[in-house]
Amino acid sequence: MRRNADELAKMRKAGRVVAEIHEATRAVLRPGVTTADIDRAAREVLERRGAKSNFLNYHGFPAVVCTSPNSMIVHGIPSPDVVLVEGDLISVDCGAIVEGYHGDAAYTAGIGAVSDEAARLMDVTERSLEAGIDQLVPGNRLHEVGRAVQQVAEAAGFSVVREYVGHAIGTAMHEEPQVPNYWPGSPGPTLKTGMVFAVEPMVNAGGAATVQLDDGWSVVTADGRLSAHFEHTIAVTEDGPEVFTVL
Ligand code: MG
Ligand code: MG
Numbered sequence: 001m002r003r004n005a006d007e008l009a010k011m012r013k014a015g016r017v018v019a020e021i022h023e024a025t026r027a028v029l030r031p032g033v034t035t036a037d038i039d040r041a042a043r044e045v046l047e048r049r050g051a052k053s054n055f056l057n058y059h060g061f062p063a064v065v066c067t068s069p070n071s072m073i074v075h076g077i078p079s080p081d082v083v084l085v086e087g088d089l090i091s092v093d094c095g096a097i098v099e100g101y102h103g104d105a106a107y108t109a110g111i112g113a114v115s116d117e118a119a120r121l122m123d124v125t126e127r128s129l130e131a132g133i134d135q136l137v138p139g140n141r142l143h144e145v146g147r148a149v150q151q152v153a154e155a156a157g158f159s160v161v162r163e164y165v166g167h168a169i170g171t172a173m174h175e176e177p178q179v180p181n182y183w184p185g186s187p188g189p190t191l192k193t194g195m196v197f198a199v200e201p202m203v204n205a206g207g208a209a210t211v212q213l214d215d216g217w218s219v220v221t222a223d224g225r226l227s228a229h230f231e232h233t234i235a236v237t238e239d240g241p242e243v244f245t246v247l
Contacts, residue, residue, distance in 0.1 A: 001170055002194035007101060008235055011170070011196055014103035015233050015244025017051045017096040022107055023247065025065065025094070029109055031086045035067035039078035042094050052097040054104070054173045061217065065094040066106075068218070073202050073210060073227040074106075074164055075217040086112035089122070091229040093200075095173055102173045104198045105245035106231035117205055118226055121158060125203040125228035128152035128160075132181070132199045136191060136234050136241040143188035146180040149201045153181075161202035161227070163210050164219065169198045169233055191236050196244075200231030 003011065021042045028041045042065045046053055053064040061077070068076035068091040069084060076082075076091075084090055093106035108122050131148040145166070153160045166179030177189055181201045206225030213220060221227050235242045 001168065001175065002192055003170060003196055003235070004194065007170070008194065010099045010101035011103065011233070011235070012244050014051070014096050014098040014101050016247065017045065017049045017098060018094060018103040018105045018233070018245045019247045020049065021045045021094050021096065022092070022105065025092050026109060029084070029090065029111055031084065031112055033084050034080050035069070035076065035078040035082040035084070036080040038067050038092060039063045039065050046096060049096070054095040054097050054102050058173070065092055067092055068229065070226055071221045071224050073161055073204070073219045073221060074229055075219050077215060077217055084111045087114055089114060089118050089226055089228065091227070093229060093231065100171055102169050102171070103233045103245055104169055104173055104231060105233055106200060106229045108228040108230060120156070121203060121205050121226055121228045124153060124156040124158055125201055126230045128201045128203060129199060129230040129232065132201065133232065133234055133241050133243065136197065136236050138191055138193050138236055138238065140191050141187035141189070142177060142179065142191060143184055143186060145199055147183040150182040153201065153203045159204045159206065159208040161204060161208055161210060164202055166198050166200045166231070169196055193236055193238055195236045196233065198231055198233050200229065202227060202229045
């Protein structure tokens with residue numbers, strides 16, 4: 001789907017709200033914070049901006065952010081019982097709807113000082129996202145995104161999650177086509193101006209295998225090792241990729 005200038009302007013607004021949520025939630029991260037506190041900080045931004053959450057009630061999801069600590073990859077449910085401590089990693093994924101158009105972005109941050117491996121995992125995952133974004137230019141093929149992400153992650157000795165992928169985004173959060181974070185064996189659609197994608201590498205320190213917990217949401221690494229997740233919403237433009245989920 002190609003979005004016109006009016007639609008892209010709305011998506012730019014939604015992306016900015018998501019970036020504001022990132023800023024507000026990062027500001028509460030410290031030892032002793034609960035993942036419910038992170039959700040509360042996100043709700044305040046949505047309220048202030050008059051934006052709707054695309055996470056709340058999504059297939060029954062009970063919060064406006066996903067909070068996934070340490071070996072949890074994605075889809076963690078915020079809770080007053082999950083208290084973050086020095087050395088933890090926390091992945092925060094959230095979105096916003098403005099005038100019917102969606103933004104979606106995620107980051108992973110450390111609580112206080114983290115291990116060398118955790119720091120390297122965050123750095124590599126963020127760099128893999130940047131490498132993927134660089135591929136979003138007119139005329140290129142969509143699956144070059146995944147190839148670039150995979151190259152960065154695997155060159156660092158890490159692995160890329162297969163079961164959860166990025167996606168096109170617009171009037172719904174999850175639109176077709178999907179955006180794998182690996183080379184799926186075919187080049188995929190040709191990129192055109194006005195297309196908008198959420199690119200979201202999930203990179204594991206150990207193996208790629210995942211397990212879903214009994215809550216029906218939380219996805220963790222099968223080997224219990226750390227995972228990181230970075231995501232932006234990006235438009236393909238004549239001038240190259242335009243990241244919407246930034247301030
Ligand atoms: Mg997301
Ligand atoms: Mg997404």
